[in-house]
Amino acid sequence: MNPNNEYQTRYASYLSLIEPALRLAVEPLESPLKEAISYSLLSGGKRLRPVLTLACCDLLHGCMEDAIPFACAVEMIHAYSLIHDDLPCMDDDDLRRGQPTNHKVFGEAMAVLAGDGLQSLAFATMAHQTLEATNVWHACRAMAAVADGCGVQGMVNGQVRDLQAEGKPVSLSSLQAIHAQKTGALIEAACLAGAACAGADTASYQTIGRFGQAVGLAFQIADDILDATSDAQTLGKTPGKDARDHKATYVSLLGLETARLRAQAACQQAEEALSGFGESAWFLRMTAQNAVKRSK
Ligand code: GRG
Numbered sequence: 001m002n003p004n005n006e007y008q009t010r011y012a013s014y015l016s017l018i019e020p021a022l023r024l025a026v027e028p029l030e031s032p033l034k035e036a037i038s039y040s041l042l043s044g045g046k047r048l049r050p051v052l053t054l055a056c057c058d059l060l061h062g063c064m065e066d067a068i069p070f071a072c073a074v075e076m077i078h079a080y081s082l083i084h085d086d087l088p089c090m091d092d093d094d095l096r097r098g099q100p101t102n103h104k105v106f107g108e109a110m111a112v113l114a115g116d117g118l119q120s121l122a123f124a125t126m127a128h129q130t131l132e133a134t135n136v137w138h139a140c141r142a143m144a145a146v147a148d149g150c151g152v153q154g155m156v157n158g159q160v161r162d163l164q165a166e167g168k169p170v171s172l173s174s175l176q177a178i179h180a181q182k183t184g185a186l187i188e189a190a191c192l193a194g195a196a197c198a199g200a201d202t203a204s205y206q207t208i209g210r211f212g213q214a215v216g217l218a219f220q221i222a223d224d225i226l227d228a229t230s231d232a233q234t235l236g237k238t239p240g241k242d243a244r245d246h247k248a249t250y251v252s253l254l255g256l257e258t259a260r261l262r263a264q265a266a267c268q269q270a271e272e273a274l275s276g277f278g279e280s281a282w283f284l285r286m287t288a289q290n291a292v293k294r295s296k
Contacts, residue, residue: 007286014054018047021068022075025125036106036114037121041079044097048291049074049190052215055283056191056208062198069129070142070193073122077150078186080118081159083111090163091241098236122146135199142196149189158182162247170248176217183223184216191215207273211284214270219291221263224249225256226296235296263292 026038050071057067086093086101087108094104103111126143133139148154158181165178191212195205226235227242228251242249250259270288274281 003282003286007283007290010055010283011051014051015047017054017064017068018050018071018075021072025072025076025121029121031117033110033114033117036102036110037117039105040083040096040102040114041076041118043099045075045078046294046296047075048219048287049078049187052187052190052212052284052287053194053197055287056194056211057198058194059277059281059284060195060198060200060204060208062194066129066133066135066138067142067194067197069125070139070146070197071190073126073146074186074190074193076118076122076125077146077155080115080122081150081155081186083115083118085159087111090159091245093238093241095232095237098233119150138196138199142193145189145192145196149185149192154181154185154189155183158185165248167246170253172253175248175250175253179217179220180213183220184213187216187219188212207276211270211273211288214266214273215288215291218263218266218270218288221250221259221266222292222294224251225259225263226294227251228256230295267292 022041026034026041029037053071053074054064054067057064082096083102085091086096087103093101095101101111102114106114123143126139126146130136130139130143150156158178161174161178162182165174170178188209189212191208192205195208200208224242227239227249230239232238241247242252250262254262267288271285274284
């Protein structure tokens with residue numbers, strides 16, 4: 001099979017575990033919020049983060065069943081972050097995944113609550129899995145990784161620093177630190193959760209963490225490039241917003257060509273982190289490459 005087809009087949013096999021599990025998690029909700037939650041959680045998206053969770057667990061010979069709830073939790077947190085990020089008080093966007101943003105359809109109050117609900121649903125999903133886990137320590141370690149990644153020392157802080165930096169001069173090292181928290185921390189956590197579920201030893205756990213950080217950076221630089229170069233139809237969201245909001249990005253600080261080189265360098269770093277795993281890490285290596293090559 002050609003490597004691209006093999007990649008697509010493996011990606012689809014992970015999606016076939018994630019999509020039904022997400023639907024099942026939302027199905028029993030008895031709340032007027034169910035529609036707003038479903039709208040953002042079940043509306044497509046690449047599912048990069050949960051795929052990383054399953055693929056990292058797979059690489060370390062873990063059991064997929066153990067990792068699925070954590071993969072779902074990471075995607076729930078991602079969905080909540082997008083809903084909140086799109087609000088008028090944050091990034092103020094009308095378009096996400098080619099559809100009106102959550103607050104445009106359900107109103108701002110419901111969008112805030114849908115995000116809140118998704119975050120608590122993520123932690124409930126992980127906690128219930130932990131109660132039933134064959135290895136409770138592995139599950140707690142996965143939950144801790146996700147909590148650290150999405151919280152006040154991770155994604156939320158990245159968002160705070162990103163908002164505070166708007167319109168101000170930002171150095172490249174500050175920008176990298178903001179990116180590492182805002183986007184990188186949840187991507188890293190997705191990888192670590194998969195490794196934790198597989199019972200990774202300390203060395204493998206740290207290796208997977210380094211891989212996740214580098215993929216997160218590559219992914220965010222690619223996002224900066226797409227924002228500057230793509231169109232709304234391809235992206236499914238409004239392009240050109242970074243310039244509109246006077247936000248420092250890799251493109252505004254370094255120019256397009258250097259930003260592309262930096263994205264490739266981060267991708268290479270991600271691939272090198274996995275060198276000890278040899279051929280068995282091919283899927284994760286290609287995922288790092290695709291984080292840079294993507295068109296949306
Ligand atoms: C509101 C607490 C809070 C955090 C928001 C994630 C985030 C922090 C903001 C999103 C802003 C943004 C567009 C960041 C760029 C990277 C990113 C997260 C892009 C969207 O992720 P994809 O491309 O989306 O994986 P899909 O639609 O594929 O799920």
